[in-house]
Amino acid sequence: MSKILSYEEKDTWIHQLSGVTKLIFFLLWCVVSMMTYDTRILIFMVLFSLVIFKISKTRWEQVGSVFRVIMVFLIFNVVAIFLFSPDQGTRIYGTRTVLFHIAGPYDMTLEQLFYELNVVIKYFTIIPTVFMFLVTTNPSEFAASMNKVGISYNVGYAISIALRYIPDVQGEFTKIKHAQEARGIEMSGKASLLNRIKSTSSIIFPLIFSSMDRIDTVSNAMELRGFGKHKKRTWYMAKKMKKNDYLIIGLTVIFAVAALVFTFADGSRFYNPFI
Amino acid sequence: MEPVIEFKDFSFKYRAQTQPTLRDINLSIMPGEKVLIVGPSGSGKSTLAHCINGLVPFSYPGDMTGTLRVGGKNPADIGLFGVSRIVGTVLQDTDGQFIGLTVAEDLAFSLENNLVPQEEMFAKVDEVAELVDVKKLLENAPRELSGGQKQRVSMGGVMVDDVEILLFDEPLANLDPATGKRAIALIDEIRKNRKSTIIIIEHRLEDALYRDVDRIIVDTVPDELLVTNVLAGQGIREPLYITALKHAGCNILAADRPQHIETMKLDNYKQPLREWFNKAERKKEKNKSVSALKVEDLYFSYVSGRPVLQHIHFDIKKGEMVSIVGKNGAGKSTLSNLICGFYKPGKGRILLNGEDVASLSIKERGEKIGLVMQSPNQMISKPMIYEEVALGLTVRGVPEEEIKERVYETLKICGLYPFRNWPVSALSFGQKKRVSIASILVMNPEVLILDEPTAGQDYRHYTEIMEFLKDINENLGITVIMITHDMHLMLEYTDRAIVIADGNLIADDTPARILTNEIIADKAYLKKTSLYDLAVSCQIDNPSEFVDRFIAYERQQRELRLREKSTKISGF
Numbered sequence: 001m002s003k004i005l006s007y008e009e010k011d012t013w014i015h016q017l018s019g020v021t022k023l024i025f026f027l028l029w030c031v032v033s034m035m036t037y038d039t040r041i042l043i044f045m046v047l048f049s050l051v052i053f054k055i056s057k058t059r060w061e062q063v064g065s066v067f068r069v070i071m072v073f074l075i076f077n078v079v080a081i082f083l084f085s086p087d088q089g090t091r092i093y094g095t096r097t098v099l100f101h102i103a104g105p106y107d108m109t110l111e112q113l114f115y116e117l118n119v120v121i122k123y124f125t126i127i128p129t130v131f132m133f134l135v136t137t138n139p140s141e142f143a144a145s146m147n148k149v150g151i152s153y154n155v156g157y158a159i160s161i162a163l164r165y166i167p168d169v170q171g172e173f174t175k176i177k178h179a180q181e182a183r184g185i186e187m188s189g190k191a192s193l194l195n196r197i198k199s200t201s202s203i204i205f206p207l208i209f210s211s212m213d214r215i216d217t218v219s220n221a222m223e224l225r226g227f228g229k230h231k232k233r234t235w236y237m238a239k240k241m242k243k244n245d246y247l248i249i250g251l252t253v254i255f256a257v258a259a260l261v262f263t264f265a266d267g268s269r270f271y272n273p274f275i
Numbered sequence: 276m277e278p279v280i281e282f283k284d285f286s287f288k289y290r291a292q293t294q295p296t297l298r299d300i301n302l303s304i305m306p307g308e309k310v311l312i313v314g315p316s317g318s319g320k321s322t323l324a325h326c327i328n329g330l331v332p333f334s335y336p337g338d339m340t341g342t343l344r345v346g347g348k349n350p351a352d353i354g355l356f357g358v359s360r361i362v363g364t365v366l367q368d369t370d371g372q373f374i375g376l377t378v379a380e381d382l383a384f385s386l387e388n389n390l391v392p393q394e395e396m397f398a399k400v401d402e403v404a405e406l407v408d409v410k411k412l413l414e415n416a417p418r419e420l421s422g423g424q425k426q427r428v429s430m431g432g433v434m435v436d437d438v439e440i441l442l443f444d445e446p447l448a449n450l451d452p453a454t455g456k457r458a459i460a461l462i463d464e465i466r467k468n469r470k471s472t473i474i475i476i477e478h479r480l481e482d483a484l485y486r487d488v489d490r491i492i493v494d495t496v497p498d499e500l501l502v503t504n505v506l507a508g509q510g511i512r513e514p515l516y517i518t519a520l521k522h523a524g525c526n527i528l529a530a531d532r533p534q535h536i537e538t539m540k541l542d543n544y545k546q547p548l549r550e551w552f553n554k555a556e557r558k559k560e561k562n563k564s565v566s567a568l569k570v571e572d573l574y575f576s577y578v579s580g581r582p583v584l585q586h587i588h589f590d591i592k593k594g595e596m597v598s599i600v601g602k603n604g605a606g607k608s609t610l611s612n613l614i615c616g617f618y619k620p621g622k623g624r625i626l627l628n629g630e631d632v633a634s635l636s637i638k639e640r641g642e643k644i645g646l647v648m649q650s651p652n653q654m655i656s657k658p659m660i661y662e663e664v665a666l667g668l669t670v671r672g673v674p675e676e677e678i679k680e681r682v683y684e685t686l687k688i689c690g691l692y693p694f695r696n697w698p699v700s701a702l703s704f705g706q707k708k709r710v711s712i713a714s715i716l717v718m719n720p721e722v723l724i725l726d727e728p729t730a731g732q733d734y735r736h737y738t739e740i741m742e743f744l745k746d747i748n749e750n751l752g753i754t755v756i757m758i759t760h761d762m763h764l765m766l767e768y769t770d771r772a773i774v775i776a777d778g779n780l781i782a783d784d785t786p787a788r789i790l791t792n793e794i795i796a797d798k799a800y801l802k803k804t805s806l807y808d809l810a811v812s813c814q815i816d817n818p819s820e821f822v823d824r825f826i827a828y829e830r831q832q833r834e835l836r837l838r839e840k841s842t843k844i845s846g847f
Contacts, residue, residue: 082612140376164376167418170654179648180656182641183667183714202656202666209652217371224328224364225374225432226388229356234390236375236383236400 006062006163007138014056015136018239019145021248026133028256034127036263037118038271045125053128056136063131074123078116084105089115095274111274118270139163144235151234161218169211176206277347278303279440279472280327285341286336289325292337296322300341309466309473311483313511320476324444326350327474329358329466346439359385361431366478367445369425370417372432379413382431389436399435399445406468407431407461422603423454427461429716434465440472441465448730451602451760452802455482478733481514481805484534501533508808512734512763516809519825520544524550536808545813552815555824556831563592566629566720568614568644571625575613583609591722591771596748596755598765598786601775602800607758610775611724614642627721641667649727651707654714660686660702661695664714681717688747689713705736709743716747722754723747728763742766744772744835757801762801766790766826774799787822 009015013022014022033045081088089111090096137145144155181187185199222228263269282302288295296319302311314320325331327345343350346361366372375381382400391399400635407427417425426446433441443462447455451605459482477483501517502597516536520527525547527533531540540754573587584606591597601607612618616637625632627643648654651827657663664685668678689709694702699710708728715723728744729737744766748755759765764770765786772789774782776798782789789795790804806825810818 031412064637138376140380160376161374164374168370175648176653178612178615178637179646179654181617181637182615182644182646184638184641184670185666185717186670199670205656206653209655210650212653213650214371217366218374219366220330220334220371220386221366222374223334223355224330224359225385225436226356226359227384229388229392231314232390232394233387234396236380236393236396238393 006135008062008135010057010136011140012055012057012136014052014132016239016242017136017248018241018245019137019141020148020241021245022133022137023142023145023149024249025252026129030126031128032256032259033122035260037269038259038263039114039118039121039257039273040271042118042121042125042265049125049128049132053132056076056132058131058135062135066131070123070127074120076118077145078119081116081119082112086112088112091273093272094271097274114273138237140235141239142239144238147233147235148238149267154228157227165214165218168214169207172210173203173207176203176210180206209233249261276305278344279306279308279346280304280474281342281344282326283342285320285326285339285343287337287339289322289335289337295338297326304472304474306472307470309463310475311474311480312474313478313480321444324364324442324474324476324773328362328364328442329355329442329764350433359438360436361438362440362442362809363431363436363438364442364444364621365426365429365446365450369422370431371451373417373425376416377413378409378415378417378428381417381428382395382409382413382435384432385436388749403431403435404689406434406465421454422450423457426450428441430461430465435467440474443473443475443477445477446475447482447553448475451800452482452762453797453800454602455479456802459483478511480511482802484514501527507804514805515763515825516805519806519809520548522825522828523548526723530599536805536812541812548809548813550768551825552810552821555828557820557827563594565593566590567593567595567627568756569626569629570614571624571626573610573613573625574619574621575609575618582621582648582778584613584775587775589773589780589783591754591756593721593754594748594752595771595822596745596757596769598759598772599775600762600765600772600789600799600801602760605799606778607775608726609756611646611756614724614770615644615646641720642671642718643720644722645689645715645718645725647712647715647723647725647728649730651704651711654711655699655707658698658700660691660697660699660710663699663710664691664717666714666716685713685717688716688751689743705732705739708740712743716751718754720753723758724758725758726758727761728759729764737764760801762786762790762804766804766822767829774801776800785819787818787826791819791822796806 029045029049033042035153036042087096089109092115093111095111099108099110099113101107124159139160143153143160146156146159147153177187180199180202185202187196187199187203280303282300284293284304285297285300287297312320312323326343329345329350331337332339345358348357350358371521372385373381379400382844383396386396386399400413401410403415405432407425408429409427412420412424412428419563420428426449430441438616438630438685441462446458446462450458462473462475465471475483487662501513513537516539517527517533523544525544527544531543533539550724569590570587573584575584576582577822587610594797599607599610608820613620616635627640632640655663657666661682665678665682668681673681683692683695683794686695689712691706691709691713694706699707702710712723712725723744725744729740732740741764744757747753757769769786772782772786773780773783774789774795781798782792782795790801791807791810793803795801796803806822807818810821815821
C-alpha cells in the first residue's frame with residue numbers, strides 16, 4: 001500500500017526542525033496568503049514554497065494523488081467564480097478591458113483573468129507548504145508540538161492514535177469486504193451505483209462492530225497505563241527548539257509583518273496593474 | 276509477610292447483571308509468587324483480573340462487598356491510576372494494547388503520562404527494551420512486528436513503571452505454539468530478575484506450565500492439581516501426557532512431579548503405558564479418493580521476486596477435514612485469499628472438483644467455497660438472525676419461499692432454529708459464531724474454509740464448535756479446511772495437516788507424524804506434543820503411532836460420552 005501524505009524519515013534540515021516551528025511557519029504562511037492579493041508577494045511566496053518543497057526532498061509519489069484532487073477543486077473554484085461573478089475583476093480593479101464576448105452577460109475581461117490568476121497563485125503558495133509540513137513532521141512530534149502551542153494533548157493524541165490505527169482498520173476493511181463479496185454482495189463496478197451504496201452497509205456494520213471491540217480494548221489499555229492522569233504530559237518524540245528553530249520563527253514573523261505592511265500600504269489588499 | 280493481593284469474602288456484581296460474577300472470594304497472593312489462574316470463559320477469571328488492575332470498578336462499575344487490598348491499599352481509595360502504579364497489565368489483545376506509533380513511543384507511553392522528563396525517558400526505554408529484547412525494533416511501527424514481538428513490547432510497556440505485580444490476561448491466546456513457549460519463558464525470566472509477583476490468567480494449562488509456577492488457582496499446588504480430576508470437571512484441558520497416563524489406568528502421584536513431562540518420574544508408569552499402547556486400537560483409515568480441492572504449483576507475490584507463496588501443491592479429497600498450519604505470517608491467509616479468488620495467483624492452478632476456477636468470479640466461487648472469518652463480528656451485518664443467514668440467498672435473487680425453507684433447515688442443523696426471530700445482539704459469542712457459519716452453510720458450499728475457528732474459546736466452547744464442524748463434515752459431506760495454530764485442534768479433529776513455513780509447503784501428513792517430527796515442528800513454529808516426549812521417555816519405539824492410537828482412543832471415548840448424553844436427553 002502506498003503511503004500517501006505520510007511522514008517519511010529523511011535527513012534534511014527541514015526534517016530536523018521542531019514541529020512547533022513548522023506549525024508556526026505554516027499557520028503564518030497561510031494567514032499571509034489568505035490576506036494578501038498582492039501579486040508580487042504571492043509570486044514570491046510560490047517560488048519560495050517550491051524551493052522549500054525541493055529542499056524537503058518530497059517525492060511526487062507521496063503527494064501526487066492528493067495534488068490531482070486539489071487541482072480538480074481548483075478548476076471547479078475558478079470556473080464557479082466566473083459563472084457566478086464574471087465582473088468581479090472589474091469591481092476590484094475599476095477598469096473593464098473586454099477581450100471577447102462569450103454569451104449573455106458573460107464577457108471575458110482582462111481584469112477577471114488577472115483576478116482569477118491571483119486565486120490560482122494563492123492555491124500554489126499553500127499546496128507545497130502543506131505537503132512539506134505533512135511529510136516532514138513525525139505525527140507524534142506533531143502532537144507534541146500542538147500541545148506546546150497550548151492545544152490540549154487529548155486533541156493531539158486523538159490525531160496520533162488515528163494515524164496509528166488507520167492501517168489496522170484498512171486491513172480489517174479489506175478482509176470484511178472480501179468475505180462479503182464471497183457471500184455474493186457485489187462491490188465492483190458491475191453493480192449499479194444504488195446497489196453499491198446499499199451493499200456498503202454490509203461492510204460498514206461489521207467494520208463498526210469490530211472497531212468498537214477495538215476501541216474498548218484501546219481505551220482500557222490507555223487508562224491502565226495512566227493516560228489522562230495529569231493535566232500535562234511529556235513526549236518521548238518532542239524535539240528541543242534549536243538555533244535554527246528560533247531563526248526560522250523569527251524570519252517568518254518578520255516576513256509576515258513585512259508582507260502585510262507592504263500589501264496594505266496603499267490601503268487595498270489588491271495590487272492593481274490597470275491604473 | 277504481608278500479602279500483596281488479598282481478597283476477603285469478596286463478591287462483585289456488574290451493574291448490568293442480576294447475579295454476582297464473583298462470590299465469596301478468599302485469596303491471598305504473597306510478594307514474589309507466580310500464580311496461574313485457570314477457569315473456563317464465564318467463570319469470572321477476567322473479572323477477577325479486572326478487580327486486581329482497577330478496571331473494576333472504575334471502568335466497569337458494579338456492587339462490591341467484602342474487602343480487597345492491592346499492594347496493601349484499597350483500590351477504591353487510590354483510584355485507577357493509583358492501582359496502575361502497582362499492577363501492570365498485559366492484555367490478551369496485544370494489537371489493541373499497542374498505542375504508540377513506534378515501539379519506543381509505546382514503551383514510553385506510561386512515562387509520558389507520568390510527566391517523566393525526556394532524557395530520563397530515553398534511558399528508561401533503552402533499559403526496558405534490553406530486558407524484553409526489542410532493542411533492535413525501537414523505530415518500528417506496530418504493523419511491522421510479529422505477534423510475539425508485539426507482546427514483548429506490551430510487557431515492556433508495563434514494566435517501565437517498576438510495578439510490583441505483573442498481570443497477564445491470556446498471554447497465549449494470539450500466539451503460535453512456539454512463540455507462546457518463548458513468552459512463558461520470558462515471563463519466568465522477568466520474575467527471576469525483578470522479583471515481581473506474577474499472575475497469569477490462562478486456560479491453555481499445558482502451555483502455561485512450560486515453566487514452574489507456584490500455585491494454580493482453583494487453589495492447589497500444581498503437582499497435586501494435576502493428579503486430580505478437578506480440571507476436566509471445570510472445562511479446562513489437562514496436559515495431554517496426563518490424560519494419556521490416566522487412559523492407561525495409572526494412578527498419578529504428586530510425588531512424581533507431574534508438572535513437567537521432562538522431569539517427571541515415570542518409572543512406575545512405563546509398564547502400564549506400554550501395555551495400553553499395545554492393546555489400543557489403531558486408527559481406522561478412511562478411504563477417500565475423489566478430489567475436492569486441488570492446488571497445483573501455486574505461486575504468489577506482491578513484489579515480483581519476493582514470493583509470499585511458492586510451489587504449493589496439494590490435493591484435498593472430498594469429505595476430508597484438513598488443517599492448514601504454520602506460524603503467523605507464513606502465508607496461510609494468503610492461501611485462503613487465493614482459493615477464494617480475492618487475489619490472483621502469479622502462477623499455478625486451483626481446481627475445484629477437477630475444474631479450474633480461474634474464470635470464476637469471487638461471487639461464483641463463494642457459492643462453492645465458503646469462507647468463515649475468525650470473528651463473527653467481522654461478518655454479521657444484519658440485525659436479525661434470519662436476515663443474516665438469508666443474506667447470501669437474497670442477494671442471489673433466490674425466491675422468497677425457497678429462502679425461507681433453506682434458512683430454516685440450516686438453522687435447524689446449526690441448533691439455532693429456536694432463535695430464528697431473535698436479534699443477533701442477544702446471542703453469546705459462540706452462538707454468533709454459529710450464525711456466521713450458518714450464513715455460509717445456507718449456500719450449500721462444497722468446501723468450507725474456517726480461519727482460526729476456535730480462537731479465544733475455552734475448552735468447553737472449543738469442543739462445542741469443533742463437534743459441530745465434525746458433524747457437518749460427516750453428515751453433510753462438506754469438505755472442511757481449517758486455518759489454525761492450535762495444535763490440539765489439528766491433532767484431535769483433523770486427519771491431515773498441511774504445514775506452511777515462509778511461503779513453502781514443508782509437510783503434508785497426519786498431524787501425529789508432524790507433531791512428532793522435531794525439524795518440521797521447529798520450522799513451522801509448532802511445538803512437539805508432550806505425548807511424543809512421554810512415548811520416548813517410556814521407550815515406546817514408534818511415538819507417532821502412539822499419538823495416533825491415543826487420538827483414536829480419545830475420539831472413541833468422546834463419542835461414547837456424547838452418545839450417553841444424547842440418550843439421556845431423548846431416552847424417556
